[in-house]
Structure formats: structure tokens, C-alpha cells
Amino acid sequence: MSDIADNLDRIRQNVDRAAQRAGTNPRDVCLVAVTKNVNFRRINDALAAGITDIGENRLQEAREKFPDVTPGARWHFIGHLQRNKVKEALQLFSLVQSLDRLSLGRELDKNASQLGVPRVDCLVQVNVASEDSKYGVAPQDLPGFLREVMALPRLRLRGLMTIAPYAADAEETRPVFRQLRILWQQCREEQEVEMDILSMGMTNDYTVAVEEGSTMIRVGTALFGDRHQGGVQT
Numbered sequence: 001m002s003d004i005a006d007n008l009d010r011i012r013q014n015v016d017r018a019a020q021r022a023g024t025n026p027r028d029v030c031l032v033a034v035t036k037n038v039n040f041r042r043i044n045d046a047l048a049a050g051i052t053d054i055g056e057n058r059l060q061e062a063r064e065k066f067p068d069v070t071p072g073a074r075w076h077f078i079g080h081l082q083r084n085k086v087k088e089a090l091q092l093f094s095l096v097q098s099l100d101r102l103s104l105g106r107e108l109d110k111n112a113s114q115l116g117v118p119r120v121d122c123l124v125q126v127n128v129a130s131e132d133s134k135y136g137v138a139p140q141d142l143p144g145f146l147r148e149v150m151a152l153p154r155l156r157l158r159g160l161m162t163i164a165p166y167a168a169d170a171e172e173t174r175p176v177f178r179q180l181r182i183l184w185q186q187c188r189e190e191q192e193v194e195m196d197i198l199s200m201g202m203t204n205d206y207t208v209a210v211e212e213g214s215t216m217i218r219v220g221t222a223l224f225g226d227r228h229q230g231g232v233q234t
């Protein structure tokens, strides 16, 4: 077995146990393999091992690898998307996880219309911990933001995404995940949005995120190893 298949096994076991503790179904948790700085051979190994979803945070890197990656995977955009890259993003990605400002939503809607893309699935990125260093909509602005997004005809709002602040002890991230889940539930009830995705949890904290109700985890390092090895910069 390749190291990736071994790692995948371990991650799935951890997800199973976390879901069991939370009383949820581990099959409801989608694992997105984050492939930034991972070459196409390793991506294809991961797909052969059973990965179905891959996440990239830079358009240029995704574009370079795309032709060599085994067809059939769903590609998720998880980085900060510049407006001049929107057209290309619409051609590569099935889900934009990082809708973090209204101008981007409008640009996605406009370009989808021009390209004849019937709908763009997207998640709104929420800056739950209000960190200056992170993109995302502030929790208090979320209801108004969602209303604006829902008014854009080509966008289909599928859920919320967050990146928790890094903590040496993953337990410290729990309140962030809990708050996002509560926001997600509130918005679904009060605004009657059919959001089915709650994207939260990375290598450092995905078990805590699953315990708090995550339906989508984005995992890079635990699957592929350290990106910084060999001097590769993120």
C-alpha cells in the first residue's frame, strides 16, 4: 500500500470515531484532499486510493496540473479568488468554497451567465474568529450577505466554510466550529436557504470539526505529508 492509501485509511478511521462520538454518520462527511504543492502523480495516487474531491487554493497551480490529473475528480477552489481569474475558475472548479465578498459573487454570476454555466455552487467563507489575517464574512454580516448572494441568479448557495485559527491544542478550535454550525443552522431556518454543506476542519483539527457537525473536511498534510519538505513554499 502506498503511504497515501495508509494515510487515507487512518483519516477515515479518525473520522469514523469522531462521528461516532458525535452520534452522526461518517458517510455524511466529505473528505476533500487538499493538493496545493502536491504534484499530479501524487494526486493521481490519491484518486486511485479512493479520493473523489480535491481542493486547490491557487488558480495557476490548478491550471498547470489539471491536464495530467485523472479525469473525474471534483475540484474545489479553496483560496482567495481574484476577480480577473473568475472565468477560468468557472471552467475548472465544481465548487467555490471561498466566496468572501460580494464583488466576487457578482463577478461569478456575471461570468457564469456569459459562459452559459447554469449555476455556480458556492460556500460563503466566514471569518468566525474575526482574524485580521483571514478573508471571510464577519458573523454579524452573514445574514445580509446571504440575502445578497441569493439574489444572484446563477449562484447556488450550498453552505458555509471556515478556516479556524491555528492552535497547538485542537481543542481550542472547538468554539469556532460550534459557532459556525450554529450560524449555519440559524441561517437555514431563518432565511430558508437549503444549505447542505458545512466545510470545516483541516489536518490539525478535523476530528474536533467532525465532532461539531462538519460535513466536509479539507485535509492536505495528513494525507500527503509535509508540504514544506524539500523547500516547497506555500
Ligand SMILES: *Cc1c(COP(=O)(O)O)cnc(C)c1O
Pocket: 034, 036, 057, 078, 079, 163, 202, 203, 204, 218, 219, 220, 221, 222
Ligand atoms: C492548505 C489548506 C487546507 C489544508 O491544510 P492542512 O493543514 O495541510 O490539512 C485546508 N483548507 C484551506 C483553505 C487551505 O488553504
